[in-house]
Amino acid sequence: MRDFHYLEPVSVEEASRMLAEHEDDEVRLAAGGTALILTMRQRMLKPTHLISLAKIDRLRGIGFDSQAGLRIGALSRHADIAKSEVVRQHYPVLASMAERVANPQVRNQGTIGGNLCYGDPSTDPPACLLALDASVVLGSSRGERTLPLEEFIVDFFETAIEPDEVLIEVRVPPMKAGAKGIYSRFLRTAAEHRPLVSVAVVATREGADWRDVRLTVGASTPMPMRLRRAEDFLQTQAPTAAAAAQAADIVAQDIMPISDSRGDAEFRREMVRVVARRSLCQLFEISEEGSA
Amino acid sequence: MTTHRIECVVSGESHSLDVPTGRMLSDFLRDDLHLTGTKRGCETGVCGACSILLDGEVVKSCLMLAAQVDGRNITTIEGLAEGDSLHPLQESFMKCGGLQCGYCTPGMIMASCDLLKNNPNPTVEEVQRALSGNLCRCTGYTQIVESILHAAEEMNHGN
Numbered sequence: 001m002r003d004f005h006y007l008e009p010v011s012v013e014e015a016s017r018m019l020a021e022h023e024d025d026e027v028r029l030a031a032g033g034t035a036l037i038l039t040m041r042q043r044m045l046k047p048t049h050l051i052s053l054a055k056i057d058r059l060r061g062i063g064f065d066s067q068a069g070l071r072i073g074a075l076s077r078h079a080d081i082a083k084s085e086v087v088r089q090h091y092p093v094l095a096s097m098a099e100r101v102a103n104p105q106v107r108n109q110g111t112i113g114g115n116l117c118y119g120d121p122s123t124d125p126p127a128c129l130l131a132l133d134a135s136v137v138l139g140s141s142r143g144e145r146t147l148p149l150e151e152f153i154v155d156f157f158e159t160a161i162e163p164d165e166v167l168i169e170v171r172v173p174p175m176k177a178g179a180k181g182i183y184s185r186f187l188r189t190a191a192e193h194r195p196l197v198s199v200a201v202v203a204t205r206e207g208a209d210w211r212d213v214r215l216t217v218g219a220s221t222p223m224p225m226r227l228r229r230a231e232d233f234l235q236t237q238a239p240t241a242a243a244a245a246q247a248a249d250i251v252a253q254d255i256m257p258i259s260d261s262r263g264d265a266e267f268r269r270e271m272v273r274v275v276a277r278r279s280l281c282q283l284f285e286i287s288e289e290g291s292a
Numbered sequence: 293m294t295t296h297r298i299e300c301v302v303s304g305e306s307h308s309l310d311v312p313t314g315r316m317l318s319d320f321l322r323d324d325l326h327l328t329g330t331k332r333g334c335e336t337g338v339c340g341a342c343s344i345l346l347d348g349e350v351v352k353s354c355l356m357l358a359a360q361v362d363g364r365n366i367t368t369i370e371g372l373a374e375g376d377s378l379h380p381l382q383e384s385f386m387k388c389g390g391l392q393c394g395y396c397t398p399g400m401i402m403a404s405c406d407l408l409k410n411n412p413n414p415t416v417e418e419v420q421r422a423l424s425g426n427l428c429r430c431t432g433y434t435q436i437v438e439s440i441l442h443a444a445e446e447m448n449h450g451n
Contacts, residue, residue: 001314006296006359034355037316038337050313054360079349103425104403105340108349109356191427 001040005049012058012166015051016140020164022049029053029166031075031114034106059113059168064090070172074113078102078125081112091172093181093202097128100185102193113167116149119157119223121258122194126153127218128183130226131200134172138165146171156222156258176212178205184279185219186271188262195219196263197271199251199279203234210239210283215247217276220257220268227251234280241288244280251276298362302327303371311358318342320358321368329369329398333427340426343399344368350406352425369398372405381405381443390439392430399426404440412448416441 009015019027028047030036031054039045053059059075064086072081081087082099101107101115101124115125116136126149134149138161149170152160161167175181181202185195198218203210213234218224230250237243252273257265281288295310302325311320318335321327321344333341335354342353345367372379381401384390391397400423407414407422414422419437428436 001316003294004313005294006313006357030360033357033360034337034352037355037357040314041316041335052360103340104406104422105343105350105352105425106337106355108346108406109351190424193424 002043002046004047007049007051008055009051009053010055010057012056012139012168013141015053015056015166016142016164018049018051019166020141023163025049027051029117031059031111031117032077032109033114034102034110035114035118035120053113053166056166059166062086066174068171069174070094070170072112072170072172074167074169075111076113077109077111078107078115079104082107091132091175091181093183093200094128094132094172097124097183097200100124106193112170116152116170117159117161117167119153119155119159121156121221121223122196122219122262124183124185124195124198124218127198127216127224128181128200129170129172130218130224131181131183131202131214131216132172132175133202133214134170136170137168138162139168140165144168150226153223158223175202176204179203179212180205180283182279182283184275184282186275192262194262197268197275198224199272199275201279201283203283208238211235215251215276217251217255217272220263220272221255222258225255227254229254230276239284239286241281241284241286244277244284244286244288247280248273248277296359296362298358300361300364300366302366303368313357313359315358316354317344317356317358317361318353321353321366324358327368327370331395331398333395333399338427339396340399340403340423341396343402343426345402345405348406348409350403350425367402367405369401372401379405380446381408381440384443384446385436385439388435388439388442390432390436392428392432396426396428396430400428400436404443407440408444408447412444414441414444 025048027049060073063071078101088095183200185198201215203213213231230247257268259265299308331341333339337355
């Protein structure tokens with residue numbers, strides 16, 4: 001690995017000033033480092049300066065308020081989110097997603113902030129957080145701003161973060177009374193820790209029906225995305241296996257899957273269809289054949 | 293070469309030294325501290341042979357820089373035995389034949405340590421899930437799982 005300077009700011013402002021100061025160099029932020037160090041070992045990145053965020057207390061902790069919702073500090077590790085009592089109680093879908101990320105070792109080291117800033121689509125958190133209508137708080141020496149996750153994720157490995165900004169925390173609004181979330185994924189083999197397909201759906205039960213549907217697909221597309229046509233369709237439907245299948249067809253139609261060595265576009269499209277149908281049946285609490 | 297000062301405890305022994313900023317934690321343990329029980333396998337975060345405990349939690353030392361462990365407490369496979377008496381997991385892997393070539397064993401045992409600390413009575417499925425970050429190229433998984441279940445039993449009986 002190439003030689004680099006290792007910097008340890010203790011505040012967001014200090015980190016931001018360091019980023020600005022080294023703007024002309026190759027400078028990278030390190031949270032847990034699980035993804036970053038791999039790219040450095042493979043020489044895809046050759047930073048001259050590495051800024052460790054580990055000493056910035058502001059980026060730590062998970063908190064919940066019934067009005068404001070959930071706050072997840074950027075340095076929270078996937079294991080912290082999976083174990084958090086408030087997450088398990090108020091956002092069980094998020095806890096269930098977090099406890100499946102990669103493998104135990106990576107969950108003990110990798111962070112939610114690092115995951116989102118890296119912008120790798122083939123991971124679990126982005127699609128799940130998008131379905132939960134999450135936002136990110138970005139900070140710099142110029143101040144702070146909040147961006148919906150949908151605007152933060154711009155493209156394949158690309159985010160809206162400015163060169164001098166640090167992701168401070170993720171915010172998730174409170175789930176409505178009667179709201180439920182399902183996060184499902186498809187792995188090509190049990191040993192592969194990156195999903196080939198992921199589907200998240202969050203909706204609110206109103207009588208026998210499910211409304212306020214947010215349905216997202218990740219891992220199969222260049223970036224996680226909401227499927228609005230399928231969401232709108234579901235708003236008008238009774239929760240049946242036929243509706244789930246039709247919505248899954250709309251989802252499969254509306255995505256532009258990526259093609260790579262792990263799976264070509266048509267394979268991914270078919271698996272998205274399957275996972276979407278199963279997720280919706282799970283939400284509706286019915287079998288795929290239609291019986292309750 | 294740019295260096296970074298770190299102070300850490302490795303298997304009970306304090307270290308204070310300057311490490312090159314680009315030094316991987318796995319290389320630091322093996323090449324600088326000569327603790328060669330921790331193995332380098334894939335070096336890309338897949339195989340788990342380099343697993344260690346960091347403040348009591350299992351992580352992969354090939355995915356970390358030595359600079360990141362300043363102020364932290366590390367346990368490697370060398371730190372499990374107490375004097376001449378092996379850790380129950382080490383005993384159990386021997387007794388149940390939980391190894392063939394043995395290369396993955398230190399990582400398997402460190403991952404199991406983390407599991408049994410949080411879940412002293414795991415089911416087979418829970419053991420399998422806890423080992424999902426560790427590969428055995430000899431494919432000796434059945435006996436590895438048996439070794440861990442047996443160790444759990446021994447530890448619960450205070451043996």
